[in-house]
Amino acid sequence: MDVKAIREQFPVLHQEVNGHPLVYLDSSATSQKPLSVIQAVDEYYRQHNSNVHRGVHTLGSRATDLYEGAREKVRRFINADSTAEVIFNRGTTTGINTVAQSYARQNLTAGDEIVITPMEHHSNIIPWQQAAKATRATLKYIPLQADGTVALEDVRNTITANTKVVAVTHVSNVLGTVNPVKEIAQIAHENGAVILIDGAQGAPHMNVDVKELDCDFYAFSGHKMCAPTGIGVLYGKKKLLNEMEPVEFGGEMIDFVNLYDSTWKELPWKFEGGTPIIADAIGLGAAIDFLNEVGMDNILHHEKVLADYAMEKMNEIDGLTIYGPESRAALVTFNLADVHPHDTATVLDAEGIAVRAGHHCAQPLMRWLDVTATARASFYLYNTKEDIDHLVDGLLKTKEYFGDVL
Template identity: 65%
Template sequence: MNIENVRKDFPILDQQVNGKELVYLDTSATSQTPTPVIDAMTAYYKEYNSNVHRGVHTLGTKATDGYEKARMKVRSFINAKRYEEIIFTRGTTAALNLVARSFGDMVIEPGDEIVVTEMEHHANIVPWQELAKRKQAELKFIPMEADGTFTMENVEATIGEKTKIVAITHVSNVLGTINDIKEIARIARKNDAYISVDGAQAVPHMSVDVQDLDVDFYAFSGHKMLGPTGIGVLYGKSELLDDMEPIEYGGDMIDFVDLRTSTWTDLPVKFEAGTPMIAEAIGLARAIDYIEEIGPQTILGYEQELVDYALERMRSMEGIEIYGPDKRAGLITFNLSDVHPHDLATALDSEGIAVRAGHHCAQPLMKWLQVSSTARASFYIYNTKEEIDVFIEGLKRTKEFFSYEF
């Protein structure tokens, strides 16, 4: 991978922030968008902006073709068996809410157990909390080790005969922990439980094969994988999606409407009420092309170089607390002693360095870590070791500034 050529595709990086060259280390929140993706979406609006599916005119046909080709692109990218198993949503949050509200309401009964973890993003814990309330079910949590990982012994001990659904993240957005989804799915299957996976932090950074993982549902977002905001994907096994009821109504998802009753059309449109995210789907397809042109394994290897380099440099500093395991995805969550994460992020921003600060939509995990908030630096294919050096120097200057006694 030629990093200079890659960086040329991201015009947003060629700017100054507060008089300094921008160093963008917040990809885990939202990745930047390369020119080919922007161009693909612009072409839709300039050349064939039209609604999909129902129109028979030329622009409508071209828009429908672009939208459905995007679905096929996603199917191939994650190796789903059928294109009907790919549902476009507004994002990971909407996808997980769909699973909890539709599938969860269908299969959960009073006394059943829903197994989650304390490392989940709020989007993969709150919907299950609400489901448990609606159905008088019990939430159980897989115990974590001190470094933010799970032992399979604890997974085995938590998932039992009362477990109906296991809901877990593939990659933690705070700790960078990469969970063994295939093995967890095997344990769930052994107990006749279903497994739903939050893949928002995994799909952009590594190869994901949903058939090999043998998951029932898998969700991710376009804006974390070089694509546009406002679109995500829910993969679900077709035999499960067939039995599920939609939770939004109107538009193409309708088959027949009478005065008092209605019926729904087939998958995948059954779950895509209203005008879909057409330009966004086309942009997502082009983002997938971009990732595949570089290669998921190349991306994973390059990110590992970056995170290993950053960890080595950060661990040489005094007064820094780093959270998560040694083997991790391309992000580092940390605290600098005696400096609030928001103050740290503000100080770094004054030097053109963008990091995230707060609870990262993971308040239960913050409680487990015994902190109120943390700072997070996250890396992607457009970052460099030179930028990490700038980041480290920014940390040092911030530490010195807040240590100074006035």
């Protein structure tokens, strides 16, 4: 994998920030975009801009072909059986909310259980809190091991015959934990439950085969995988999606409208009310082309090398605490002793290094870690060992600066 050649494809990386070359270590929040994606969106607006599905004129046909062509690219990317199982939306949050508001509220009653983990992003907690309140179901949590992993024994002890929905993250956006989602799906199905996987941190970094995982729903966002912001995907098994009611109503998703009742289009369009996110879906298709050209296995291997290197170098810094398991996805969440993570991020930014600081939309996990906030460095296919060396140097400067202040 030629990382230097890959970096050349990302215009934003070739700039200085505060007088230093940019070191972008915040891809878990959003990834940067390659030229091919930028050009695909630009070309759509310059040459093909039209609404889809509705017109018979040339531009409308072109736009529809590009939009539905992107759906086919997603289908192949996750190995879904049919494009009917690929729903375009605004992102992971919208996908999870769709399942919580439609499937869960239709199928859950008092005494039923929803099972999640304490490591979930708020987007995979709050929708289930609301669904539990609306249906009088019980929300349960699989306990975490001391290193922030999930033990299958605890999964088996938490999921019961009363469990109807299991919702877990593929990869923790804080701990870097890669959950055994295939095995969790099997346990869920043995107990008659469906499983939703939050793939926001999974789909950008590894091969995802929804049939191999045997997940019922898989939600992910385009902007974390080199695509534009505002586009995401909900995969769902066709049988389940057919049984679910839409949660957003209006144009595009209807079949017939009468004065007092209406009927819906077939899948996937019944879940895509209003004018679709056309340009960004086309951008997602271009991003998938780009990732496939690099190779998802190559990306995963490169990121493992970076994660191992980061753990090795950062563990050498006295007073630095790293959260999560030793074996992890391509991110490191940490704190320097006696330095607030926002201060750490500010000093690093002065050195041109972009990291994230805060609770990372995971406040229950912060409480489990017994911290109010952390800093996080996250890596992607365009990062290098030199980026990590700059991070380590920046952390040493941060430590020196606040050591002098304190």
